[in-house]
Amino acid sequence: MKISILSELANHFRKRDYPASFVNFSQKKKNLEFLQKYFLDDFILIIKQGDLICEHIFDLLGSGPVKICHGMKAKGFEGYRYDMQINSKKLTTNHHYEPIDWHIDFKSGHRWNPKTYYKRIKYGHRADVDVKIPWELSRFQHLTTLGEAYLISKDEKYAREFVNQVTDWIETNPPKFGVNWVCTMDVAIRACNWLLAWEFFEDSPLISNEFVIEFLKSLFQHGRHIRNNLERSRTLSTNHYLSDIVGLVYLGVLIPGFKESRKWKSFGIEELKKEMKKQVYPDGVDFEASTCYHRLVLELFFLPTLLVVINDSEFNGKNHREITENVFGKDYTERLYGMFEFVLYALKPNGRMPQIGDNDNGRLHIFAKRDVLDMRYLLTLGAIFFKEPKFKIKEFGFCKEALWVFGEKSYKIWHDLEENCLANIGSKAFPDAGWYIMRNNKDYMIISCGPNGQNGNGGHCHNDKLSFELCIDSKDIIVDPGTYVYTADPGWRNKFRSIAYHNTVVVDGNEQNRFNKKSLFKMRNDAETKCLGWEISDEIDIFVGEHYGYERLSHPVVHQREVRFYKKHGGLEIIDRFEGKGEYNLKWNFILSPEVRGSLNINSDKLQWHKKSTFYSGKYGGKIETTKVVGEAKINKNDYFKIRIKG
Secondary structure (H helix, E strand, O other): OOOOHHHEEEEEHHOOOOOOOOOHHHHHHHHHHHHHHHHHHHHHHHHHHHHHOOEEOOOOOOOOOOOOOOOOOOOOEEOOOOOOOOOOOOOOOOOOOOOOOOOEOOOOEEEOOOEEHHHOOOOOOOOOOOOOHHHOOOOOOOHHHHHHHHHOOOOOOHHHHHHHHHHHHHHHHOEEOOOHOOOHHHHHHHHHHHHHHHHHHHHOOOOOHHHHHHHHHHHHHHHHHHHHOOOOOOOOOOOOHHHHHHHHHHHHHOOOOEEEEEEEHHHHHHHHHHHHOOOOOOOOOOOOOHHHHHHHHHHHHHHHHHHHOEEEEEEEOOOOOOOOOOOHHHHHHHHHHHHHHHHHHHHHOOOOOOOOOOOOOOOOOOOOOOOOOOHHHHHHHHHHOOOOEEEEEEOOOOOHHHHHHHHHHHHHHHHHHHEEOHHHOOOEEEEEOEEEEEEEEEEEEEEEOOOOHHHOOOOOOOOOOOOOEEEEOOEEEEEEOOOOOOOOOOHHHHHOHHHOOOOOOEEEEOOOEEOOOOOOOEEEOOOOOEEEEEEEEEEEEEEEEEEOOOOOOOOOOOEEEEEEOOOOOEEEEEEEEEOOEEEEEEEEEEEEOOOOOOOOEEOOOOEEEEEEEEEEEOOOOEEEEEEEEEEEEEOOOOOEEEEEEEO
C-alpha cells in the first residue's frame, strides 16, 4: 500500500467517530464515572496490572510472573531449560524502552529464529518446548488492561507503552517471518486486540501520525496474511478457521478505508453464518467436545456479531437481537442464544465451568482478570444483548466486563431485568453434545455421554465417556483434572486426556478411544455412546447411558452407567453394569477437587477403596497435586456395582 494512501487513511482513522468498537469514545467518560462509583476496588488492581505490563512482566499459560526481555534466562519446564541468549535489537522506540523478546518460549527458554520463513518454522518436535507461549504473548490481549489503566489514570506512560510495544513487535516480526506468523488464528486475534486497544489510546498526544501509518500498514498486512492462510480443509473447520474470519470482520468493519475491507467484511459475515451451522449443534453447544472451547467459540461468534450490529445504520442502542436477525438470520441468532443458554445450565453454582475436554485458556478479548474457569461474565453479556431475565442470576451478580463491551448503559439494562436465581435453574439435557446436567439449587452434576467432537476427529476430546463432575453446596467435590499442556509434553498431554484421569471405569487398562500415534489432536472414534434414559423430577434425576469403546476387545464388553441424583435427601447413587464375554479387571477412578479436605463418603458392598496421589490442572500450563479414590474388581462376563456418594 502506497505511503500517500496510508497517510490519508491515517488522518481519517484518527478523526473518525464511526465505525465504533465496543469502547466508543463518546462513552469513555461515562464508563469511567460509573466504574469509580461501583467498582473502585478494581481500579487499584487494574493499575497494578498495567504497571506490570509496562515492566514487561507477564503471567501466561502457567508461567508465573516472568520479565520477558532479550537474553533472559528461563526457569525451564519439566526439567528442561534452553539457554538461547541473543543481544537486544535496537528499535525506533522510546530510549527508555527495553525490547521484548517476542520469539521465545519464556518457560523453557527455547527461541525460534525470527529470520525463518513462517512455513518452515518447526514446533512440537523438541522436549518441553511450547509454541503456544510466544503465540499467546503476541495475541496482545494484555493491551486491553493497559488501555483500562490509561483510561483510569490518564497517565501517558501507558500510551507510551502501547506505542512502544506495537512498534517493537512490528520491527522484530516482519510479515511472513518468524514464529508469530505461523498460526493464522493468532494473527487474527492479534489484529482484533490491536484494534480494540486503539479505542483506548487514540486521543493520546503521544500517538504520532508516523505511528498510525505503521500501525495501519501492519494491520493491512495482517488482513492479507489471514485471507491467504485460512485454516480449513474440505472436511473440517474448527475454532481456528472461526478466529481467522473474525479477524477479517474486525478489519473490514473498523478500517473501511482498506481496498479489501468491504470484501473482508462481507466474506467474514457470510462465513460466520456457515460456521454457526457447522460448529454449533442445534442444542446450542460447540461441536468440539470441550466446555472451555465452547466459551472461546461463543466469544468468537458473539463479539464480531456485536461489532457488526452496533455499526449497523438501523441500530438504535437497544435492538441488538433485531439487527442480528436482519444481518445474520434467525437460525444464527437462535443458536447464538442457545450458546448462552448452555452456559446458564452448565455453570456450577460457584460460577465455574466444569472441565470436559481440552482447556487451553483460549479467549478472544480479556476485559477483566478472573479465574480461567469463572465464566459468569458470559451470562451478564447474554442478558444485556438478548434482554433475557433468566440469564440474570442473583448469586452471580453484574460482571464488569459488560461495561467495557456495552458501556455504562449496560448496568441499567441489566438492573431493569427481572431476577433469576440458582434454585430456579433446573436439570437439562443437551443431547447433541451428549452432556446431561442435574441441578438442585447449590448441588450440581454433569455427565459426559456424547460424541468425540469435530465430526469424529476428536481433536479436543478426552476419554471421558460416562465420566462426571460433582458439586455439593457450591463446593467442587469430584472434578475433571483438565488438560495441563499440548505439544510441550506428549506424555503429559496423553495422561490428562486418558481414561485413568477421568471419573469413569477402566477395563483391562484400555483407553475408551485409542490415541492417534501421529497426532496429539486426534483419536480413534471407538467409543460411540448412547443415552438410554433421562428422567427429571422434583425428587430425583435419573440418567442411563453406555459406551461401546470396548467392543473392539478380543472379549467385547459394554459399560453401562446409571446415575441417580437425589434432590430431597442429597447424595447420589451410581450403578455400573458390564455385559461381556470374558474375564475383566476393572478400575474406578474418582478425582477429588484439591479443595476437598478430609475423606469423601463413598460406599459399595463389592468394592474396596484406596487413595492415590494424582494431578489437577485448572488452567493450561499449571498442575497441582490432588487425590483420587480408586476402586478395583475382577469380574467374569456380566456383573454390576452400586456406588453411593455422599458429600
